[in-house]
């Protein structure tokens with residue numbers, strides 16, 4: 001089922017996610033719906049807050065649905081190591097039309113549970129690393145505008161207010 005993606009400034013986007021403790025049918029349904037919703041919007045990552053659920057669950061697929069082997073479900077993820085730096089453009093389904101460069105670690109190692117509760121570790125670099133950091137930020141209630149410089153954030157918020165006035169946000 002395709003869910004509604006909530007846009008900034010919906011308060012749930014800045015609410016830290018509750019850790020998942022039950023790996024049940026409800027969680028599997030949420031994960032399946034999140035993939036379906038993300039693919040409908042051609043996204044490569046989606047956090048539960050973006051569908052209005054403040055839980056530590058994110059789905060990622062750098063192939064945007066073209067390669068099932070790239071589907072990743074991260075439940076209760078934590079970044080356990082970071083290395084290097086990168087500064088590349090990011091977008092976010094909760095901020096349509098906004099793209100800005102964000103400083104991130106070049107490589108990260110993430111520890112997470114899958115949808116059955118099994119713990120695993122996964123390394124990401126470049127785009128996958130950015131995606132891990134962006135989505136795990138969402139689970140902490142941190143939005144990418146708060147990783148921008150104050151100047152870029154002000155310009156971005158001004159653009160959003162303009163889109164809101166035009167009724168296209």
Ligand code: NI
Pocket residue numbers: 091092093094134138
């Ligand atoms: Ni996002």
